[in-house]
Amino acid sequence: MAFQTLVAKKALGAAALRNGAAELGLGPALGLCQSRKLQTFSLPDLPYDYGALEPAISGEIMRIHHQKHHQAYITNYNKALEQLDEAMAKGDASRVVGLQSAIKFNGGGHVNHTIFWKNLAPTKEGGGEPPKGELGWAIDTDFGSFEALIQKMNAEGAALQGSGWVWLALDKELKKIKVETTANQDPLVTKGLNLVPLLGIDVWEHAYYLQYKNVRPDYLKNIWNVINWKYANKVYEKETA
Ligand SMILES: [Fe+2]
Structure with missing residues (x-):
């Protein structure tokens, strides 16, 4: 990072x-x-151009999402960290506690979006190609099929109230993969220290509204055309080695 x-x-x-x-x-x-x-x-650079994920995600969404939204999380995270540093130097316990929600929200926003950019890839670079390797086998074992996994993540993403994230997570203790959701900008680690994010899908309106309006299920249906399964498989193989 x-x-x-x-x-x-x-x-x-x-x-x-x-x-x-x-x-x-x-x-x-x-x-x-x-x-x-x-x-x-x-702010980390994107590994592709803003328009490279079209037509699944418009260049306008990608540019605003990256330059404005992700940047705002980073700016506010840094500010909160500086305030935390000052509060700790002063021994101001109350202030330290008071800063935790800003750190969780903005730090989570930075962590989540940093993963999200890596979870996407243009189709000409393999985006949307179903997972191969060990992760492909694990998905079949734990969900029955790749299609069943997509159906489950789409259903959970559509049902998530308000803003949040849908995750494909590796449970390092159980050596299994599972679907999780988190609210707001809570990172996956808030659901368990043993959970490693393989894939995170942003279901905040800012991720799709300019293109899909209020139809989140259409966004969820199309995003699979630009999911970078090579990256998810690489993380899976590294974490299970
Ligand atoms: Fe976002």
């Missing part, structure tokens, strides 16, 4: 270090860290 760094001043931490250094007679010569690095995040 792409990240950049910025220097966060640690007021109390620096003061404590200065006092400690003074007691040891080290003074400023120590150059003690009156600052430390806080990791923040930046």
